[in-house]
Each structure stands twice: as structure tokens, then as C-alpha cells.
Amino acid sequence: MTVRVPFVLATALTQGDAVPQGPGFLDRALQALVDGIQFGAIIAITAVGLSLIFGTTHLINFAHGELVTIGAVMAFFLNVGAGGPGWHLIPSAIVAIVIGALLGGLIERGLWRPLRNRGTGLINLFIITIGLSLLLRHVVLVFFGTRPQSYREYDIQQALDLGPVGITPRDLIIVVLSVLVLLGVAFMLQRTRIGTAIRALSSNPDLAEASGIDVDRVVLVVWMLGGGLAALGGVFFGLTEIITWDMGFRLLLLMFAGIILGGLGSAYGAMVGSFVIGIVAQMSSLWFPVDLQNAWALLALIVVLLIRPQGILGQRERVG
Amino acid sequence: MRAELAKLSFEPGVAKPDPLLVVDGVTRAFGGLVAVHVEHLEIERGAITALIGPNGAGKSTLFNVVSGFDRADSGSWTFDGAPVTGRSAHRVARRGLVRTFQLTKTLSRLSVLENMLLAANGQRGERLGLALLPPVWLRQEREIKRRADELLDRFRLSRMRDEYAGTLSGGQRKLLEMARALMVRPTMVMLDEPMAGVNPALTQSLLSHITDLRDEGMTVCFVEHDMDVVMGISDWVVCMAEGEVVAEGPPHAVAKNPAVIDAYLGKQHDEPGTEPDHE
Amino acid sequence: MSEQDEQALLVAERVFAGYVPGVDVLCGCGLLLGPRELVGVIGPNGAGKSTLVKAIFGLLRIRSGMVTFKGKDVTNLPAHTLVSRGIGYVPQRQNVFPTLTVEENLRMGTYLRPKEFSRRVATVEELFPVLAQRRAQKANSMSGGERQMLGMGRALMMEPEVLLLDEPSAGLSPRFQDQVFERVKEINASGVAILMVEQNARRCLQICHRGYVLDQGGNAYTGTGTELLHDDKVIELYLGTLARAR
């Protein structure tokens, strides 16, 4: 085994002790910003579904992370899993999204709807999501195992050199796709009938029912949408990072932070908030140790709430 | 009281003989919409003042600002001679100015009685240290309970005394809200549409209760759309429209004021209490 | 069933319903709404008026008893099905979508028939001009009365066959109260059957064909509007004498 003397080293040696300098602060900041946007996009994609579910049913869904994981794991199974069909990642991802949507729908039909109809309180529902999260997470653990895995395609790519910053084509496409999907969701909410219904429902469910909206159906759609988006986010997450049995759970707090930071009940808020969280996390390491990334992102949340208790896009309610 | 007030000139912002609440130059705007713009307003001590005005005139907003639930863009106000401008809501209430809400705020998972007990002021047992020593507050508690029961009786809520307040009907909530405010024994109460949704037969007996309170020296200011009520008990009427005070005066004078009729009453009401025009 | 029952549009019979298990708020009350009829329901606070309307409209489970609409059993059907069959409802509390704008609130009125929106919005906005000025305002920032108007406006957008109104005039200034009652009469005259719960009992009974007095979950009195208006017992117990006294 010969030792490769790296190019950098060679130059370093020829220049004696004049140590090669890394990129300047501005370049590093730009790179961190780009990374932050990419990270934010993934948080946003997963958080929007969570925010929609919260909006329509006021359910704090602690099991949302597991929907993300299951999406990623499903795509993995179809893509490289032992006993799986070994499809290319794109069809695998599409099927995984469909499965995610179906799973979301199934949970709503089989669990939340009957519970809602029985008038189960929100706090109970929320504890049930903790139970569900435990259940799903550990079922994934049993089937997927404890090791991290990657998809077969797009796993290692040469970064594109865009001036001071570098980003791999894969990440670039993920960012672009995420933004497109987010815009699509925004458009749907604002312009389509089902979007209006979703917003009406989150505003006043009884009145929505009294306006002729089939509340159960809309909630089902929201859950399927949430499940699908979570699965998509999971695949993206698995692509840029890695697939593990608890990946979604680890992301959960950041998703919530994004939603809250942006202002509850507003899907745009969730998007904006997620990007802020992603960017703060990545940029913080320009000054601080990397292991405190998330701490700064969460601190940003608290600082924003100190200044704007209703979140960035949230609205203060009128008293009296 | 009425007699004294009747001597004043009936124009917006007129000075009263013994004002309890004095509002000066208060404005509050939401975006481009100026919800409240009151140059000067005095509320007479020991009188019942009705605040009327079309929907969206700024009555509730004025209440909110004065009671510390909303901030004013400018202006100042004093209560009982002391400046309370910008004070937080509970400070204002502690000075003796208590308000109710147009959209009721019941404490759902407390019993109706507890809703009442909460309101009493100066409770020793509400201090964290003393709460641990029941003997210190038990006597006071009994006394408060007695008062609460009296009021509940008056407001026909005795039957619901031990029910969760969350089970009350819309009108009952209004009643509870008012009774609770009275529990505080305030110097002045501001009632935001206290009778909306309350059964007329009950309204009547409540009105007599309010006049009793006035006779005991309490100052009452209320927003109401039921002109029968307004005409029935108020000593003075203030009419707002588009954020400004447009008329002031004794009930009958205001009811005849063309500006008021135009902005507020509509044609049918020049003569309140007309007989049915049905069939 | 009597002959009248058969013609009736909406019938509730011996309805038992409540919120807490084991406690019935409605104990066997019922009512009947004929085609083109305007029926008022009055009664003291907590009598169960709102509960009755909610039960009829499928927002609260009926434990026993029956509701029929045009002769078909609609007991415990979900509310949105009733809407699609032509029943509209304005709740007593929380009758707007607080986080939606005025215009979106009105749009919700024509949710099932979006194309009708532009036609109907004009009439509603004519009735309540504030709504036209505030199209982009969020409902939760509006004053109490403005919300009430918006709530009514939304229901009027529906142009249903039967309209259930829970205290439509509460919180409105006298001028708008008058308009609401007039408008209700007009709508009724145009063929819509209306069931109206009102605390402004006098005004309500003045325009109603028939009235029910509810007390403690059961029917206490029924009769035509004028009958009830002049019934001494009803006056003493439910209408009060304030308005007359002066």
C-alpha cells in the first residue's frame, strides 16, 4: 500500500511553513448559507405536512417523524433492500410516497377518526401519538435493523463548482424539487377548493361541517398529503444524509421548531420557519462548535418568540 | 344623579361634575382603519352610562384599551384621579375598574361557584405562602362563598352552582360573566353587551340589580344594543360612531338626536317599544 | 302521523340528546317545520334551544327520537350531508371562520356551489355593506356585531331550503337587527322555511308564523306568534314586561 501524498500537502511542503489558507469568511458564509437552504428545504418538506395536520385537527403529532422514516425505509427496501424488487430510486421513491400517503390515510381512518368521533381530548390524542411513535419507531427498528444505509443511486457525486460555493447536483435538484413542491402546496392551499376547505377546517371545524364540507374526507386528504410529503422528505433526507431507523425522530424537534418559528397554522410560516432553522443551524458553525448547531437553531427559535410571540407569520389574536 | 347630569350641555366630551374615568385623546388604529379616536370623554361617578353605537364603532376596542387589554396608539386616561394609561390589565382591574367580555370567557373546568369565588379580591389564600395555611383564609373563604351564593341566586344560576362552567348555555355564560365581575366589588364595571342573548324576563330582574348597585355607589358603564335596556336604566348615554363620540346626553335626548338615529337606531326606533306591526 | 306532519318539511320527534353521558339536555322535545314556514323558538337561557338545533343538524348525537327531512329519516346524519340536501345553519357562538378573510368566509357559504358566489355575494353585501368594505379583513379581528353579520351573510349565501338560525340578531345594533328580521321575513317569503332561535323574543314572535317555547329540555308552549305574544304566562315567564312597562 503506497501512501498518496496529497496535492495540498505537496504544495504545503514546497511553500515551507506558509500554511495554505482555507477559503475566506465570506466564501465560507456563502457555502454555509447554501447548505442551510438545502437543510431547510428538507425540514420544510417534512414540516409542512405536520403543520397541515396540526392546522386541521389541532393534533400535535409526535409520530410524524416516523412517517418520514417509513418513507425513507420503504424507498430503501424497493431500491436495495434484501428481498426487494431492486428498482431504480425514482420509481422506488414514487411508490414510497404513495405508501406514505396510504399509511397516513390508514392511520387517520383506523385511529384518529374513530377517536375524534368519540370526542377524545386533544391531550389524549397527543399522548396517543407518543405511543404511536414508540410503536412505529421500534417496528421499523425490528425490520430495518440498526445500521444506517444509503440508496444505490446518487449516493456520491462530484460537487458542482459555483464560484465560491459547491453543491452536488443531487442536493441542487433536491432543493429545487422541494421548493417546487412547497410552492405547489401553497398554491393548492390558496387557490383550490380542497385548499380552502383545509383552511376553513383549521379555522372552525363545526362551521366547516355546517358549510357542507365533508370534514372526515378533508382530514383524510390532509393526512394522506402529510404522509406523502413526509415520505418524500424522508427520501430526500435519506439521499442527502443517510437512512436510519430513527432519522425522522431526530428531525422531529427541528420540524416543530420550524413550524413554531414561522407561526402556527400557517403553512407558509412552516416553510419560512424551516428555512430559518436550517440556515441558522448551518451558519452557526461559522463561529461556534459544530456540535452546538442545533442548540443555536433552537435558540433562534426562542429569541424570535421573545420578539414575536406569535411567530414570524403568525397572527396575534384579538382579545375581547 | 340624573338631575345633576340633566343640567349639563349635551355635547360630546362635556365635563361632568364628578368624573371617575377620564379619557383624553385616545386613538387606536388597525392598519389604515382608525377604530377609536376619542377626543375627550368623562364617565360620571355613581351613574349608569350606556355606550351605544353601530357595529364596529369602536366600543369594544375602547373598552379593551382602557382596561389594559389593548394598547392605544396615543392618548391618556385616568381612573379615580390616578393615571392608568398603559397599565397592564390586572393592575387596572385591581384599581377597581373591572370589565366583562363581549365573547364570554368562562373558566370551563371550574365549577360555576369556583368561577365566582375566583373573582373576589383581596383573598389572603391567593398568596403562595399563605395558601399552605388554611386557617388563615378559611373564614374569609366562607364569607366569599356566602356572597357568591347570593349573587348566583340573583342571576338564576343557583341550579348550576356545582356544575362545570363549561356546560353553561350561551346566555348563562353571559350571566356568569356579569355576576363574576360584580364579585370583585369594583368601583366601576364595564359590561360589554351584558344582555345579548339573555332571556328578556331575566334581563329585567338583572337591570333592577344593576340599578341597586348604582344606588350603593357603583359606577356602571355598559355597551348595549337593546334600546329598551338602554332607555330603561341608563342615566347618561354616549353614542360612538366610526371611532368617535358623536353624541352624549340623557337617554331621551340622545334617542332623539338625528345623528344617532341616522347612524344607529334606524327608522323604527324613534319610538321604542312600539306594538307589533305583525299581520 | 297527522296530515300536517306528512306535509311537514322538517320534523323532530321526542328527541333525547345531551353532551355528558347520562345527562339528557333535551328530554323528549320536538318540533315541526312546514314548507315556507317561519318558526321561532324561544325560552330561558339554558333551556336547550341551541342544543335542539345542533341535534337536528347532526352536530350532536341524538340518543333517541327521530328527525325527518322531507319525509326521509335524517337522524344523526353528518351535517355536511344535510347541507347538501338543502339545510343551512348559523351557530350561536363561533359562527365565522376566524382565520379566514371576510371574502373567504362568504365563499364558504357557497362551498358546494362555487359558481353561484358572484351572483349571491352582491345581495349579501348590499345587506351588510361593512362586509363589502372589509373583504380582505380576517374575521377574527372584527367586532362582535360585524362577526354576527358575517355569520349571517355566510348562511344567506347558501340559499338553502331550510335555514336554522341560532340567535341571528344578538350583538347587532338596532338598525341591523331590524334589517335582519326584515331580511329573514323576505327570505321566508321567497320560499325558504326558517327555524329561528331568538332571545329577542318579542321581535321574533312578531314575524313568526308559529312559535315554540322551550323550557328545561321540553316543549312548554306552542302556538302562533300572536297567541304566544299575548299569552300572560308566556309574557311573565319568558318575554318580560320591560318593553311594555314604559
Added chain:
Amino acid sequence: SSGDGDGGEGGGDGGGGTLKLGYVLPETGQLAYLGPPQIQAAKFAVSNINKAGGVLGQDIPELTGSDEGGQEAVAVQSADRVLSADVDAVIGAAASGMSLAIVDNITGSGVVQCSGSNTAPTFTDYEDGGFYFRTAPSDSLQGPVLSKVIREDGHNRVAMIARADDYGRGLMQSTKQELESAGARVVLDETYDPEATNFQQLVQQVRNSNPDAVAVIAFEEGTQILQSMIESGVGPRQVGVYGADGLRSEELATLVSPDDPAVINGMKGTAPASAENQQFVSQLKQFAPDLTELQFAPQVYDCVNTIALAAEQANSTDPADFAPEMNGVTKDGEKCTSFQQCKNLIDQGSNIDYDGVSGPLDFIEQGEPGQATIEVYTYDQTGTLKTVRTEVSKGSG
């Protein structure tokens, strides 16, 4: 661990009976992936011992297992459960933090505790009544070798990144010291939150520090870090990349890049020797075909064997009797490498020196290996794991 056992309370069941073992190892939580190899290794050891006739003529019964769960409270409850099954020795916990949470309870009950993966230096001088042992070498043994390998390859500007936990920080610190005293510059020593979801900035820092070698002290998340490093142009093709035991895996190449295993060609690393014993690896894989990872499996295997041999030596399954024998059976005597072999020697009355599958062990007075065989590994063109050499480390003096 120092001093002799003081008898404790109620541990074990007197001299004669069967040797009962239990474990507290991670089946869930953060470190769940460290669980399966250790659990299977313990079971494998027991099965081999029983095949050889058991301890003092009696089979070791089924292990009483329990989950360490990554939560102190869960670990404590689990340890309680295991203890209440009257075990004589507990294997675990995997994480140093969890071991610390349960060590007092276990050793205080007079039960032997042996961990195969606690590398934190704290344990060396921990007051455990002589009941705590570990077969994993303290970080101070591996660091010097890692540093030496990096220096040998001619690198002077070393970037170090490590898990921010006791393992990562411990190993990083000891390596860094060595590197610096050997004259290299550590241009970056950054730790990362092992629960982090994203390592881009970490890798950017590596890039920005412009190193000629990068040492990655990671467990499973190392795969992800390597991927990012390769993409950012600080992979094995550009600079020297070094791993520690966490990145020593037959499958690393396929995990990093299923299609192009050559991307990690040239990457090197150090790990406590275990692959040396190819036989052990293949047998263990036969025993537990599902196992993909072998992290700390040899160490745990040796824990079990050492305990069994100590009991044989003491002729007692009472921890108070055999705990003092634990150190002795690993050093100074006739060499033997399997339970069967060692037991025969004991039966013949010889003093034994058990050399385990994880190394020569040779416990010092504190109940841990005083030296370790460290393997230097590398990955070749095809991503295959290759042993460069092994060397015995006695720490940095």
C-alpha cells in the same frame, strides 16, 4: 478496579451452584446498533463454554438479558431486573455513561460487571470494590497507534473530527496529544453531536482547515460523514483519511457507496485487534447469521470467557470468590486461547494466561487490559478491508 472484593450483599448463590450471567446492552436508543454484536457474542461465548462442559461441570443457563435503552432510568431498571435474577456477573453496559449509572448498583450488590466497550478513562480508577472489569482497551492505548500511523504516512496537518461523546472525545484527545507531541499540527479538532441530522458544516470545517489528513472518530454515522467528505473533495483520493474502530467494517465500502467501493480506497485506520482471529469471526457469523457488524463482539466474548475461567480458577461461582481471580487468569501463566484449552490447564493445576479473541488482555490491577493489540487496517481498490499489521500498544507511558 482496585482492591479485593468485600463480599457485597447477596450476590451469587454460594460456592457450588451454576454460574448465572446477565447482560445490560443497548437494544434500543441511540446506540442500538452496538447491541446485536455484543449480545450475540455473549451468547456465542456461553454456548461454547457449555459445549466444553460448562463452568464447574454445570452449564451456564440462558442469559438474563436487558435493554440499556440509552436512558439512565431504563438502564437502571434493567440492571435491577437482571440483578434480581440472582446473576453472578453482568455483561455491559455498552455506553460508558450507562455503565456509570449502573456500576454502583451492580458492584454494590457484590456482582461482577464486565464491559466490552467502555473505553472512558474514568473506569480505570473507579472505586468498584474490585467488581468492575473491562476488556476494551482504554482510549489511551489506541490513540498512540492511530497517531503513529498518521505520522508514518507523512502527514503534518491533521484535522480531527469525532463524535461528541465519551468515546469520541476520549480517543480524540489521546490521539491529539500524541500527534502534537510527535510534531504534527492538529489544524482542527471538532466534535459533532452524534444525534445531529446533518454533517455538512462539519465537513466544510474540515475542508476549510485545509488538512493533509483527516481522522474520523465515528461509529455508524461515519458512513455519512465519509460520503460528505468525498463529495466535498476531502475524501481518500485527496487527503489521508483515517478511521478508528468505529469505521472498521467489512461493509464500509458498500455502505458509503454501493456502486463504487473504490471511493474509500486508501483509507486507513486502527482498531483493537479482532480480525486477527478470523476463525472467531467466521464462527460467530455462523452462530448468528444475521450479524453484519462485529463491533466489540470479541471484547464481550472475552468478558464472558474471563468470568467463566475466573470461576473455574476460584472453584466457586460466588462473585466474591471469583472476582479476585479475574485479573490473574488473563496474565502471567501458561498461554491458552479458548475456554476449553484454559479449563484443561486449570484442571491440571497450572496458572493460566488467557489470550482472548480481542487481544492478550493481560489485565492490570485495575481490572482492564494494560496493553492492547491494535490492528492497522486499510481498504483497497475494491473496498475490501485489509489488515496492514498489528501492534501491541502499552499506552504513551
Added chain:
Amino acid sequence: MDWSVILSDAIRSGIGPVAAVYALAAIGLNLHFGYTGLLNFGQVAFMLVGAYGVAASVSTYGLPLWVGVLIGLGSSVLLALLLGLPTLRLRAEYLAIATIAAGEILRLFYRSSWAEPVTGGVFGLQRFATEFYDISPIPRDTYGFWLVRFTSRDLWALSVAWAVVLLATALIALLVHSPWGRVIRSIREDEDAVRSLGKSVYAYKMQSLVLGGVLGSMAGMMLAIQNQSVNPDSYDPVVTFFLYTILVLGGAGRVFGPIVGSILFWALLTFFDSALREAIAAGYISPDVISAPEVGAVRFALVGLGLMLLMIFRPQGLLGSRKEMLLDAR
């Protein structure tokens, strides 16, 4: 399958010191959430500062244990004040996430290399509570009744812990049935109403936060003392989730809810573990279906399922009132 083993495991867990610690932390949370309506998801942060207050004072600064306890209490008060400042104005869901974030921030800082000189960073701190065991009046032996046995060490720890729990319960019972309790329960329902009646909502919330936080920190201290070890990673949000689970299992807003909940929770957790392993050992479940390393995962999956079923079939918790819950549901 040996049921007596399963049973004894479950009972020991349910009445063991860990259950007492969680009960105490849940009592604090009950004050926050059950009575005041503060959706505090950062209770674990109070445990963290309590535990480290003791550990760092003794280990790092060499102070006596009782001073450490005082410092732990002091830091929890400080934390409550700092945490309350930005969060108490927030509405429920915002508060929940802000407090969970605060807890994580704290954990991450305590484990960072910056803090290492004081907190031991990722290495944690050990061996600081020997004093506590030195004063134990219980002679070394094992004690027990029926199927359950404890060492003298555990018995001492658990007696002290449960004694503290009972004291705390008595304190809470007194408080919530006093006028003070009435105010905080009212705040849970509608702050503005309380404000309009002249009570300083902020002050009451702060009092509740401090008091519940102090209880939480005491729980943390007890945990630290029991294990003689602290490690930041044991104070992650999952602990708070467990606490909520305990609270709701027992019945939120009920004086004895946390105690009942904690006993039940830990007994169940161990029951599943024990029963599964016994079933495998006895051959009822083939190791092919659940292999040894999977037992832990299956156990937590079952716990999750059990939790869901309990909430579905007894939504008000063991001690809660169904009527009250229905009101809440609207």
C-alpha cells in the same frame, strides 16, 4: 414461563427508586400542565440542572452534598425565571416547543466541550453522593416482602425518594385546593378572564413554573444521587415524553395522578420486558420470530401500543374524571 418472576420484576420496578423519581418530576409537571395549563415540555431541563447542581458542586468544587442540593434548588429557580421570561407569554403550543427547545439547548450546552471543566461534558460526573449512603440507617442486607427484594442501598434510596414524593403530594394537595390553586386552575382555562379580575397572571404562572421546576430538579437530584452518576444524554426530551405519559396515565390535574401513573408506567415497562424474555426463554416465542437483540425494540413497540390502548379505552387516565375530559375536548 415463570409468572412470579414477571410479577416481581414489574412490582419492583413500580415501587423502585426510579419510579419515585419520575413520580416527583411528574408532580411538578402536574402543577405546570395539569393545574396551570402550561404545556411545559422542558421539565427534563429542571431535572438536568438539579442533577448537575448536586454533581458539579460535589465533584467539581468539592462542596458538601447538602450545599450541592441547595445549589441544585437554586439553579432550578434560576432556570424557571430565565425560562419563564420568554415563554410564559406564549400560547400553549408555542410554549411547548419553546420549552422543549430550551431543554435541548441546555443539554447540548452541558455536554459541550465549553462546559467540560464544570460538567464533565460528555463524560459526565460520578461519585458525588457517597455522603448520602453513609448516613443510611439501614444495615447492609437485603430486604423484601412477597416476591420483591431490595438491597439496603436501594431501600434507603427508595424510602427517601418516596418520602419526598409523599411530601410533595401533600404540598400540592394543599395548594391546589386553596384559593391560590383556584387562580392557577383558572389560568389554565382562560388567562384573559383571570387578568380581567385583577390577578397578575404572569406572577402566578411564574410561581407555578418555579415550584414545579423545583420539584423537577429534586427529581433530578434524586436520580443523580441514586446512580452516583450524571450524564447529559440521559436528559433528553424522551424523559419529558415519559413524564407526560405518566401524568396522563394517572390523570392530569389529579393530586395522586403522577404517583399512580409512575407506578403503572414503570411496572408496565418492565412487565413487557420481563414477560417477553420469559416467553422466549420458555419457548413460547421462537427466537426466529424475535431474536434476542430485538426484544428491547419489541418491548418498546408493545409499550407504545399499550399506551395507545390505555388512552383509547380510558382516556381520562386512571384517576381522571371523564366529564371534565369531555369539556376539554370541545
